[in-house]
Amino acid sequence: DxxxxxxxxxxxxxxxxxxxxxxxxxxxxxxxFWYRQTMMRGxxxxxxxxxxxxxxxxxxxxxxxxxxxxxxxxxTLKIQPSEPRDSAVYFCASxxxxxxxxxxxxxxxxSIL
Amino acid sequence: GIQVEQSPPDxxxxxxxxxxxxxxxxxSVNNLQWFHQNPWGQLINLFYIPSGTKQNGRLSxxxxxxxxxxxxxxxxxxxxxxxxxxxxxxYASGGSYIPTFGRGTSLIVHP
Numbered sequence: 015d016x017x018x019x020x021x022x023x024x025x026x027x028x029x030x031x032x033x034x035x036x037x038x039x040x041x042x043x044x045x046x047f048w049y050r051q052t053m054m055r056g057x058x059x060x061x062x063x064x065x066x067x068x069x070x071x072x073x074x075x076x077x078x079x080x081x082x083x084x085x086x087x088x089x090t091l092k093i094q095p096s097e098p099r100d101s102a103v104y105f106c107a108s109x110x111x112x113x114x115x116x117x118x119x120x121x122x123x124x125s126i127l
Numbered sequence: 128g129i130q131v132e133q134s135p136p137d138x139x140x141x142x143x144x145x146x147x148x149x150x151x152x153x154x155s156v157n158n159l160q161w162f163h164q165n166p167w168g169q170l171i172n173l174f175y176i177p178s179g180t181k182q183n184g185r186l187s188x189x190x191x192x193x194x195x196x197x198x199x200x201x202x203x204x205x206x207x208x209x210x211x212x213x214x215x216x217x218y219a220s221g222g223s224y225i226p227t228f229g230r231g232t233s234l235i236v237h238p
Contacts, residue, residue, distance in 0.1 A: 047226065057213065057228040070223040103168060112224030113158045113217060115175035121168055 016040070020106050020119035028127050032094040035122045038087055039108030047116060048081055048091050049105040057105070063089065064112070096126045129154045129218055133229035140204050140236050148199040148232045150214030157217050157224070159190050161199050164211040164231070173199070173212075204236045 019038040027033060039046045047062040061071040066083045074081070078097070083089040093100055103123050107116040130153040140146055150159070161173040174181050174188040176197065181188055185204075190197040201208055211231040217224050 045224075056230050057215075059226055062224075062226075070225070105170065107170075112219075113177075115158075115160055115172055116215070116226065117172060118162075118170040121170075123168070 018106055018108050018117055018119035020104075020122050022122060023120065024123045024125075026125045026127065027096060029097055030095045031126075032092065033096045033100075033124060033126075035091040035104050035106075035124070037089045037091070037106030037119060039089070039106070040117055041087070043108035043110055043117075045109045045112055045114075045116075046083060046089050047107040047109075048089070049107065051103045051105060051121070060091070098126045100124065101126050128220075128225065129156065129216060129227050131214060131216055131227050131229040133212075133214055133232050135232060136230065138232055138234045140234065142205060142236055142238050144204050144236075145200070145202045146204060146234070148201070148212055148214075148234075150197045150199070150216075150229055152195050152197075152214075152216050154195070154218065156192070156195075157219055159192075159197050159217075160215045161188055161197070162213040162215065163208075164213060166210055170213070201234075204234075206236045206238050209234055209236050 021036045048060040051057045060073045061081045063083045081091045103121045105121045107118045109116045132151045158177045163171045176190045178192045185202045187200045213231045214229045217226045
């Protein structure tokens with residue numbers, strides 16, 4: 015079975031541009047999580063969805079960040095406008111339920127110049 | 128929120144050595160996972176272990192939920208074990224499930 019698929023794997027863009035990260039969860043998983051990993055803060059949860067509905071977005075750093083899940087097989091994380099401090103690796107993960115094991119995608123390495 | 132502390136932060140081993148990594152958490156949790164982040168940045172599931180003991184080849188893990196800690200054992204370490212090992216817990220709060228990661232143990236295994 016295919017795992018969690020993220021795209022793009024790498025993104026380099028200039029400050030002020032809009033960035034869109036994409037995620038396809040494992041089929042049948044009801045929960046989808048977006049994380050950000052930096053050296054300073056480690057792995058931190060940004061937002062998670064249950065059955066396509068955002069449940070907890072308290073980790074979203076500011077209004078420049080938004081996430082959507084239009085259907086069970088696709089989610090996006092957008093940053094507009096992007097800033098150099100947004101540079102990080104962004105991971106998407108999915109799980110069957112809130113307490114079941116999470117399976118991670120390979121991440122998107124984002125660099126904002 | 129819950130605090131997750133991992134120790135040691137860094138570990139250097141010779142190939143063939145054994146090691147124990149520890150994860151302490153400050154409150155009751157509903158699940159616990161161990162991950163290995165390899166040098167390419169991928170997060171690999173090792174164990175889903177909210178309680179009890181599990182083994183998978185050279186790796187094993189034990190979680191004592193009542194005492195709020197988990198241990199990851201690596202035996203006969205190999206260079207491919209190098210990377211960062213994360214402990215992640217999930218707890219219920221106000222109708223939400225909150226996953227929280229520790230800062231990890233960075234392991235280097237020398238040939």
